[in-house]
Amino acid sequence: MAAIFTVDPRSGVPLYLQLIEQVKRAVALGTLGPGEQLPTVKALALDLTINPNTVARAYRDLEHDGVIDTSPGRGSFVRMDGSVGESRRAVDDVARSVLGDAVREAKTLGLARKRAAEIFGEQLDRWFPAGEKE
Amino acid sequence: MSSTYAIAIRDFTKRYGSFEAVSNLTLEVEPGSICGLLGPNGSGKTTTFKCLLNLARATFGTMQVEGAPVQPATFEELTYVPERSALYEWLTLADHLEFNRRSYRKYDAKRADELVNLFRLERKKKVGKLSKGQQTAVALILAFSIRPRILVLDEPASGLDPVFQRVVLDLLIEAAAGGATILFSSHQIGQVERAADRVAILKNGKLIVDGTVDSLKGSEKVVEAIFDQMVPEVDGLATDARVRRVERSGRILRAYVKEDSEGIARRLSEYAPKNVAVMDLNLEDIFINAVGGEIPMIRGGE
Numbered sequence: 001m002a003a004i005f006t007v008d009p010r011s012g013v014p015l016y017l018q019l020i021e022q023v024k025r026a027v028a029l030g031t032l033g034p035g036e037q038l039p040t041v042k043a044l045a046l047d048l049t050i051n052p053n054t055v056a057r058a059y060r061d062l063e064h065d066g067v068i069d070t071s072p073g074r075g076s077f078v079r080m081d082g083s084v085g086e087s088r089r090a091v092d093d094v095a096r097s098v099l100g101d102a103v104r105e106a107k108t109l110g111l112a113r114k115r116a117a118e119i120f121g122e123q124l125d126r127w128f129p130a131g132e133k134e
Numbered sequence: 135m136s137s138t139y140a141i142a143i144r145d146f147t148k149r150y151g152s153f154e155a156v157s158n159l160t161l162e163v164e165p166g167s168i169c170g171l172l173g174p175n176g177s178g179k180t181t182t183f184k185c186l187l188n189l190a191r192a193t194f195g196t197m198q199v200e201g202a203p204v205q206p207a208t209f210e211e212l213t214y215v216p217e218r219s220a221l222y223e224w225l226t227l228a229d230h231l232e233f234n235r236r237s238y239r240k241y242d243a244k245r246a247d248e249l250v251n252l253f254r255l256e257r258k259k260k261v262g263k264l265s266k267g268q269q270t271a272v273a274l275i276l277a278f279s280i281r282p283r284i285l286v287l288d289e290p291a292s293g294l295d296p297v298f299q300r301v302v303l304d305l306l307i308e309a310a311a312g313g314a315t316i317l318f319s320s321h322q323i324g325q326v327e328r329a330a331d332r333v334a335i336l337k338n339g340k341l342i343v344d345g346t347v348d349s350l351k352g353s354e355k356v357v358e359a360i361f362d363q364m365v366p367e368v369d370g371l372a373t374d375a376r377v378r379r380v381e382r383s384g385r386i387l388r389a390y391v392k393e394d395s396e397g398i399a400r401r402l403s404e405y406a407p408k409n410v411a412v413m414d415l416n417l418e419d420i421f422i423n424a425v426g427g428e429i430p431m432i433r434g435g436e
Contacts, residue, residue: 051328
């Protein structure tokens with residue numbers, strides 16, 4: 001259960017944001033299903049060796065975003081409704097940021113727009129082979 | 135009560151003769167949080183701990199633990215693990231544990247057993263015969279076995295190998311998850327980055343960075359601009375209050391920014407660079423930028 005989350009404390013991205021992204025990704029991919037219980041704050045903090053307040057903050061934000069429900073004494077659960085849509089949007093955000101970085105890097109390397117588009121096309125063909133519609 | 139800080143250091147100054155070891159330090163630690171204190175050697179960390187615990191006298195300022203000045207009763211709920219061992223070398227670990235059992239109401243023998251096994255120590259060996267790392271482990275066992283509400287730890291993982299360093303982090307996190315407040319100093323930024331929710335950086339006795347690790351990572355950035363030709367002069371950039379430091383090499387300009395990285399990026403864009411990027415900084419980057427130049431002390435690990 002806990003092994004589905006990993007965070008990188010050495011990264012410049014705040015830990016609670018990394019954790020939020022991980023949970024949303026797991027929900028979007030279905031690794032965490034609607035109604036499924038998340039580890040307790042304490043268990044996850046110990047498992048990842050990170051501060052419990054950081055985990056608590058991530059859970060609060062996830063609740064605010066409508067991804068999970070937390071009830072005192074029972075724990076935190078993936079919401080039955082709406083959580084998947086919200087998580088898909090979050091995955092979109094992550095993809096946008098990663099692709100944005102790649103395009104920026106390409107520009108920094110001095111690539112022309114046309115050449116960047118060609119390389120992008122090659123990569124799309126590689127990972128979304130012909131016949132894959134979506 | 136809930137608004138009371140677990141530890142409150144206010145306007146604290148410590149002078150040794152004409153030398154000011156700590157200047158006008160205010161540091162307030164919320165209950166249930168872990169605060170990591172970083173700083174080069176001689177920046178005032180140990181002095182601050184000693185004065186907080188009444189082991190040395192503050193020249194100015196007030197020190198409070200749970201809203202009251204430190205008094206003997208404070209030590210029922212607060213444990214201090216000093217940087218240099220304060221153990222009795224001629225006594226064994228078993229003797230120290232017995233001493234703890236008699237001294238502390240909240241001493242937890244079962245917990246002590248677990249910790250002794252965790253650190254794989256022999257109870258019958260005289261503490262003076264143990265390695266530095268093992269002595270550190272003894273001090274930690276004594277501290278954590280009385281389940282204190284507040285822990286003040288001066289470099290709690292010094293002399294320990296990486297496996298036991300991780301054990302120490304686990305202990306800190308477990309204690310904080312149980313509601314304890316922890317103030318610890320460390321030279322290992324990675325430990326602070328993992329375990330602390332709050333970080334304070336001292337340099338020459340002055341507090342130069344204070345904030346939650348997440349908010350610092352969120353706000354401190356490096357803005358990098360790459361130019362076609364030479365890097366132009368950007369008026370007032372180095373003295374801009376939002377900027378910590380500016381670095382130029384060849385066609386690249388890097389501004390280490392405390393806040394509003396987007397604003398700085400827009401400013402640099404006005405000078406027609408080929409590219410402007412805003413990049414994240416980890417805690418080590420933030421530390422080096424803040425203390426500047428004094429890098430050797432943190433690279434060694436100890």
